[in-house]
Amino acid sequence: MRIAELYASLQGEGLLAGTPSVFVRSSGCNLRCRWCDTPFTSWQPVGTERDAAEIAAAVATHGLRHVVLTGGEPLLPGDAARVCAALRSGGGHLTVETAGSVLPPGADPATLADLISISPKLASSAPPAETPGDWRRRHDAARRDDDVLALLLSAPAWQMKFVVGSRGDLDETLRWLDALEGRAGPAGLPRRRVFVMPEGVAPERLDAVTAWLRPAAEAEGVRFAPRHHIAWFGHRRGT
Ligand code: SF4
Numbered sequence: 001m002r003i004a005e006l007y008a009s010l011q012g013e014g015l016l017a018g019t020p021s022v023f024v025r026s027s028g029c030n031l032r033c034r035w036c037d038t039p040f041t042s043w044q045p046v047g048t049e050r051d052a053a054e055i056a057a058a059v060a061t062h063g064l065r066h067v068v069l070t071g072g073e074p075l076l077p078g079d080a081a082r083v084c085a086a087l088r089s090g091g092g093h094l095t096v097e098t099a100g101s102v103l104p105p106g107a108d109p110a111t112l113a114d115l116i117s118i119s120p121k122l123a124s125s126a127p128p129a130e131t132p133g134d135w136r137r138r139h140d141a142a143r144r145d146d147d148v149l150a151l152l153l154s155a156p157a158w159q160m161k162f163v164v165g166s167r168g169d170l171d172e173t174l175r176w177l178d179a180l181e182g183r184a185g186p187a188g189l190p191r192r193r194v195f196v197m198p199e200g201v202a203p204e205r206l207d208a209v210t211a212w213l214r215p216a217a218e219a220e221g222v223r224f225a226p227r228h229h230i231a232w233f234g235h236r237r238g239t
Helices: 052-060 080-088 132-142 146-152 167-180 203-220 228-233
Strands: 002-010 020-026 066-070 093-098 115-118 158-164 194-198
Touching: 002 052, 020 052, 052 080, 066 080, 080 093, 115 146, 146 167, 158 167, 167 194, 167 203, 194 203
Parallel strands: 020 066, 066 093, 093 115, 115 158, 158 194
Antiparallel strands: 002 020
């Protein structure tokens, strides 16, 4: 797996917000979100190939129980399941952050991670039509696969996080949840595990979206999730 960065910080989003964690950020993505906040893993991917044992050893040097495998799209590389197994072998807690559009060969959502954190990409995430590399079409074709999502939602523990910038985005989120209802595991699709997060990285933009999104989320029965890490550390790598 190609690794862009590996560092210790605090989880900034979702059910485990505030938890000290080691972040393993893979490089490479099958999508090209127009607002991607880690373009060094998608639009201009960087990083070094490391095998599962090397990654697990580097993580162990930080001495933290919680590990987050993120990206890019960490379920894209062929060795993703091996890396997950290595990261779980020490008995700690592994979160895998994925857009939920791909599953690697041999991956069993039941054992892949302790928490699967799924961030499906809405239609508004598409890059401009004139983007070189035919990325508008490729992004639109790849961003939503409800069969993959249904498999991931069968995992024992999951959360969903949608990046929302407009009321239209929130409405699309709610329609998508309705479409997935009944395809999740026996526990269904409880809305307390569904977060909506404001789109943006500039404080002014985050504040503007938060002002309407927080009450709208509450009214719709899903959870609002601040992007704590931007408030804590600013928008910069290694945090
Ligand atoms: S899925 Fe994530 S890493 Fe890939 S382009 Fe979108 S925001 Fe960036």
